[in-house]
Amino acid sequence: MNELSKYLCLLLRHQPEKAELDMDSHGWVSVEQLINGVNKYSSYKLDRELLEKIVFEDNKGRYRFDDKHDKIKCCQGHSVSWVEPELNYCEPPEFLYHGTTTKALEAIEESGAIKKMKRHAVHMQADINKSWQSAERWHKTPVVLEIAASEMYKEGYKFGVTENEVWCTEEVPVKYICDRIYEK
Template identity: 35%
Template sequence: MDERRTVKVSKYLSKHLRHQPERIGLTLDENGWVAVEELLRAAARHGFAFSRAELDHVVAANDKRRFTVESGMGSGVQGGIEGDRIRANQGHTVAVDLDLPPAEPPVYLYHGTVARAMEAIRTEGLRPMARHHVHLSPDRETATRVGARRGRPLVLTVDAGAMHRAGHVFRVSANGVWLADAVPPRFLRLRG
């Protein structure tokens, strides 16, 4: 599968498993899962057919590990390709409960952003905006790549340890993205 096709299928999956499943007639379950065969049929019906082999390639090859495929019995392998249902690991704008347990975060987490967002961040902190959670990275490099998607990146350091001690709840998705409901400004620091 060539790189352009891989990216195209990945973007299609993100759009319909995170944001607009109804657009192709999908209904995600309460935890964001949908049957792989149902997804393949819906995509084909709406003019974007791809094979199970292509789907498996996208899931396995995605460097951000955006999707998980598992059996309906819950024995999935992160980034694995065996199973009969699929979901996006995080980033939903549709109502789903990923059913992730609370987790103790590392002392510091990171968030990539751009300069034009800093005024609001300084006064309001990090908010989930249209998503369910604020996404935090476990390392500066990942946060830099995330911020670079919108321009010249700035990386904020999140004092996750202090937040956790103050009672804020963290969860970690299957692909290692840390999730929080919000990050108040007092727990943020911009490092050059």
């Protein structure tokens, strides 16, 4: 099921064309079309019951159904250029956390900022434990960066939060990195 969930993320965040999905400007696709596309264009077998289970059990809350469960999307993390994530723009908490690796931290410090790379935004968490999940998924030496989000906001940076409580902003200059945390 984990591999199928990763494949769904690939389709719903990065490559909807692999399953011929008609994705709208916020990343929503028809559940029926997703199931049919997965079954037709991959080696996976998906039905509504399995899809519901994947969405319900996802520990990061990546997926969302609409009210009728006719449509599905990923909440954030899109690299599809024309998808605009649905964010609630508001003031962030005093500190947010960004999970990464020590190798990526070197590149961040060299460039002068945490960049969004191919995605629509830099992702951060209010819960440091969720940032550790992100940092550890790369199977390299993890590090969590503490970000002075409130200070950034007061200095004009915009923050939006997704339905699954991921905080997003365009970039984070290194001067707002308060701490580098190397152990849980």
